Amino acid sequence: MSQALRPDLRIIADFISTGARVLDLGCGDGALLAHLVQAKRVTARGIELSEAGVLACVRHGLSVRQGDLEAGLGDYPAGSFDYVVLSQTLPFLDDPAMILKEMLRVGRAAVVSFPNWGYWRCRLELLLTGRIPSAPDLPQAWHEKPRWQALTITDFAIFCRKNGIAITRQAYLANGRRVNILKVTNLMSTTGVFLLEHT
Amino acid sequence: MVLYQDTQNFTFAEKTPFTLESGATLSPVTLAYETYGTLNAERSNAILVCHALSGSAHAGGPGGWWSDCIGPGKAFDTDRFFVICSNVLGSCYGSSGPASPDPATHEPYGLHFPVVTIGDMVRAQRALIDHLAIDRLLSVAGGSMGGMQVLEWASHHPERVRSAIPLATTARSSPMLIAFSEVGRQAIYADPNWQDGNYYANGHRPDAGLAIARMVGHITYLSDQSMHAKFGRRLQNREKFGYEFSTEFEVESYLKYKGLSFTQRFDANSYLYVTKALDYFDLSTPAGLAAAFAHSQHIKFLVVSFTSDWLYPSYHSKELVTALTAAGADVTYLDIESSWGHDAFLLEVDTMTRLLGSFVNRVAREAGL
Numbered sequence: 001m002s003q004a005l006r007p008d009l010r011i012i013a014d015f016i017s018t019g020a021r022v023l024d025l026g027c028g029d030g031a032l033l034a035h036l037v038q039a040k041r042v043t044a045r046g047i048e049l050s051e052a053g054v055l056a057c058v059r060h061g062l063s064v065r066q067g068d069l070e071a072g073l074g075d076y077p078a079g080s081f082d083y084v085v086l087s088q089t090l091p092f093l094d095d096p097a098m099i100l101k102e103m104l105r106v107g108r109a110a111v112v113s114f115p116n117w118g119y120w121r122c123r124l125e126l127l128l129t130g131r132i133p134s135a136p137d138l139p140q141a142w143h144e145k146p147r148w149q150a151l152t153i154t155d156f157a158i159f160c161r162k163n164g165i166a167i168t169r170q171a172y173l174a175n176g177r178r179v180n181i182l183k184v185t186n187l188m189s190t191t192g193v194f195l196l197e198h199t
Numbered sequence: 200m201v202l203y204q205d206t207q208n209f210t211f212a213e214k215t216p217f218t219l220e221s222g223a224t225l226s227p228v229t230l231a232y233e234t235y236g237t238l239n240a241e242r243s244n245a246i247l248v249c250h251a252l253s254g255s256a257h258a259g260g261p262g263g264w265w266s267d268c269i270g271p272g273k274a275f276d277t278d279r280f281f282v283i284c285s286n287v288l289g290s291c292y293g294s295s296g297p298a299s300p301d302p303a304t305h306e307p308y309g310l311h312f313p314v315v316t317i318g319d320m321v322r323a324q325r326a327l328i329d330h331l332a333i334d335r336l337l338s339v340a341g342g343s344m345g346g347m348q349v350l351e352w353a354s355h356h357p358e359r360v361r362s363a364i365p366l367a368t369t370a371r372s373s374p375m376l377i378a379f380s381e382v383g384r385q386a387i388y389a390d391p392n393w394q395d396g397n398y399y400a401n402g403h404r405p406d407a408g409l410a411i412a413r414m415v416g417h418i419t420y421l422s423d424q425s426m427h428a429k430f431g432r433r434l435q436n437r438e439k440f441g442y443e444f445s446t447e448f449e450v451e452s453y454l455k456y457k458g459l460s461f462t463q464r465f466d467a468n469s470y471l472y473v474t475k476a477l478d479y480f481d482l483s484t485p486a487g488l489a490a491a492f493a494h495s496q497h498i499k500f501l502v503v504s505f506t507s508d509w510l511y512p513s514y515h516s517k518e519l520v521t522a523l524t525a526a527g528a529d530v531t532y533l534d535i536e537s538s539w540g541h542d543a544f545l546l547e548v549d550t551m552t553r554l555l556g557s558f559v560n561r562v563a564r565e566a567g568l
Contacts, residue, residue, distance in 0.1 A: 045529075054533045058554055061561035063499070065520060065532040075524040 118152030223313035231293025236277035249341030255292035297468035383412030410458030422540030
């Protein structure tokens with residue numbers, strides 16, 4: 001399973017230290033958590049909406065709760081995890097600000113990955129075709145479920161600055177490959193991965 | 200290979216009486232139990248399964264109430280695990296109950312049998328587990344009233360439990376649950392054959408009352424959707440209405456049959472005692488439900504509810520999961536999409552087999568088995 005780990009999840013796994021307590025929000029079939037348990041001996045917990053996802057997680061020997069992120073993380077005491085992970089889910093949330101705040105209450109740090117609509121091809125597509133570009137790493141169009149709200153790495157950076165969230169580590173992917181860029185990241189990457197802490 | 204054994208009896212509290220939550224005492228106490236599989240040398244592979252309202256110790260093997268999940272290669276794999284099931288205190292399948300002889304009179308106890316609680320049932324089970332020299336159960340599992348026993352174990356005897364599987368249950372009996380229990384009891388009281396519980400001698404048993412109690416119970420185990428699917432408005436053995444008060448609809452016929460067959464296998468007084476235990480069950484404390492699991496952090500929980508269960512609605516399980524999470528326990532939770540109502544925990548065989556099997560595998564692996 002670890003060989004097939006999605007590129008952004010590989011980076012998230014790099015950000016997480018050995019033996020940490022990890023909560024993965026929207027953990028799907030548990031691929032990241034199963035990898036982290038094996039590779040980094042973490043204490044893994046997940047929240048997943050779909051029955052199929054929960055069943056897959058239990059099959060992988062993981063501890064997962066079925067639940068809806070939109071209801072918040074009220075059940076978890078503050079500081080009960082070292083890392084709270086949200087991978088490729090941010091554009092689908094009704095109240096992303098609330099979730100990010102909750103992640104940093106429940107976790108010492110948060111790890112977030114999301115598709116970047118600031119990528120040059122997206123900009124070009126809108127300019128040349130006049131159509132809303134679907135994110136490079138998302139398959140569905142704007143009218144298909146689940147609905148997304150486009151955002152860019154620049155939008156996210158501004159949000160973090162305004163809300164007292166420090167980006168302490170970052171990594172970028174372009175079409176599934178990690179790219180080592182320091183400037184024009186918003187233009188050059190299809191997905192951003194960020195480690196967040198309270199300032 | 201299933202090492203299947205016939206029902207055995209364990210009798211205790213012969214010298215020192217067993218004190219119940221009410222303060223009353225009982226002596227001696229007998230529990231009927233069955234086991235499947237083999238206890239390993241470390242005595243670390245035991246799984247206790249707890250039955251619901253009308254169940255018995257016969258959980259596995261031919262005709263067992265949970266034989267879908269107990270057996271070689273099944274979720275509770277008897278090639279690897281030692282599965283135990285005992286009949287609850289107050290019931291009528293071999294454990295001490297109102298139909299058992301009172302040692303003082305050598306007549307059946309009837310209503311002289313003390314009122315028992317889920318806590319008492321579990322403390323009696325603990326005496327059996329002590330007798331089997333099992334220090335720690337790998338898992339305790341059960342649905343409905345069986346799930347209440349699971350939670351009682353996890354809350355009051357946490358040091359004896361590695362993992363807990365409460366299914367379609369609640370940590371706190373709801374007013375609706377108590378209401379249905381009371382309708383069932385009133386049906387029994389209203390039957391002149393009940394005779395204040397002293398019907399054992401003259402053989403006139405309150406079958407009509409018990410049958411009505413069971414009919415009401417059965418309705419609560421189904422769902423609107425499952426009744427549509429199972430019966431619809433179909434008539435039983437007839438083409439058109441008879442405009443008379445005979446059994447006409449299939450659903451009527453089904454309930455009547457279920458009620459009648461229940462009277463042939465269950466004791467009316469036991470029904471009173473067991474439903475009373477159900478009603479009293481409440482693990483919540485003035486400090487909230489999480490405080491009930493303050494010493495349960497080491498226990499791995501698998502909580503399961505079913506979307507169409509209106510007797511133990513999913514919100515009960517969600518509240519439980521919230522409390523367990525707040526208490527710092529390791530919880531897995533799933534609300535299974537099902538149209539079968541409360542009965543789903545026995546009927547959703549495929550999903551349950553996968554879920555329970557995977558969970559027990561993990562618990563066994565983490566316990567070094």
